[in-house]
Structures are given as C-alpha cells and as structure tokens.
Amino acid sequence: MSNTRSTSDSQDSSQSSRKPQTSRKSQPSHSSQESRRPKPMEVLREARAQLAELTGMTAESVSSFEQTEEGWALEVEVLELERVPDTMSLMASYQVELDDEGQLTGYRRVRRYERGRADSRGGR
Incomplete structure (x- = not known):
C-alpha cells in the first residue's frame, strides 16, 4: 500500500x-x-502612470494627445514644485512618446511655468 x-x-x-x-x-x-492596439483611455492612464514612476512626480492632466505613425504623442502637465499659495507652484509640460502598444519610449520637459500664470505661448 x-x-x-x-x-x-x-x-x-x-x-x-x-x-x-x-x-x-x-x-x-x-x-x-x-x-x-490599446484604446486611447488605456494609453492615457498608462502614460501618466509610467511618467510618474520615472520622474517621481504626479501627472495632473494631459493637455494634448494624438496618435502617430510610431504610436502616441502626449503633452502632460506635472506639478514639479509645490508652493504656498498654490498659484505659485511650479508646473511643467512634458512631451511624452509611446509606442503603438502604449509603452513609454521617451519624454522631455518642454516648458516650466507657475500655476497661476497665463500661457504666454497663446500670443494674447
């Protein structure tokens, strides 16, 4: 047995x-x-999460988003330095590139500004 x-x-x-x-x-x-191919909202969520993991900063919003031949291109607004009052906090815009599967392939800061300032790039 x-x-x-x-x-x-x-x-x-x-x-x-x-x-x-x-x-x-x-x-x-x-x-x-x-x-x-991931859905646009999946790409947005994943891009924000990947950028936050790489930079250690939280993405507050996505100001531009488009599909390209290589994948996706986004501009993400990030809080770089919190100040009091909040309108004096330093913000930054990051250009983020992702492949067609939604994986981050590169990013760079393209602009830095105070939260309370109007955008001077608009020409007005």
Whole structure:
C-alpha cells in the first residue's frame, strides 16, 4: 500500500507540475490578445502612470494627445514644485512618446511655468 500511496503522490506532484506548463501554453494566446492596439483611455492612464514612476512626480492632466505613425504623442502637465499659495507652484509640460502598444519610449520637459500664470505661448 505504501507503494500505491507514493505512486499516487508522485502522480499528483507530476500532475501539479504539469498544470503550470499547461497554463503557460495558454498564455501566448492571452499575449496575442494583449498585443492588440490599446484604446486611447488605456494609453492615457498608462502614460501618466509610467511618467510618474520615472520622474517621481504626479501627472495632473494631459493637455494634448494624438496618435502617430510610431504610436502616441502626449503633452502632460506635472506639478514639479509645490508652493504656498498654490498659484505659485511650479508646473511643467512634458512631451511624452509611446509606442503603438502604449509603452513609454521617451519624454522631455518642454516648458516650466507657475500655476497661476497665463500661457504666454497663446500670443494674447
């Protein structure tokens, strides 16, 4: 009987070791679903999260967003330095580029300004 128990135990362990392999085989089909082009809101959320992780600053808003041949291009407004009163806080605009799957490929600060200042780039 001890042989049957050890045999059934080894069968159980071999079956349990097979289960992860089976689920791994099913993952590529899941990965092919993930390789679909993300929806715009998914891209916006992911871009903000990735930029915040890289810079350590929270993205407050997205001021421009467009789909390009390479993927996506965004301009994200970030709080760089909090001051009192809040209208004196330093803000920055970051140009963010993502590939067609929504992964951040690059970013750069294009402008820095005080929160309470009107945008002088508008020409008015």
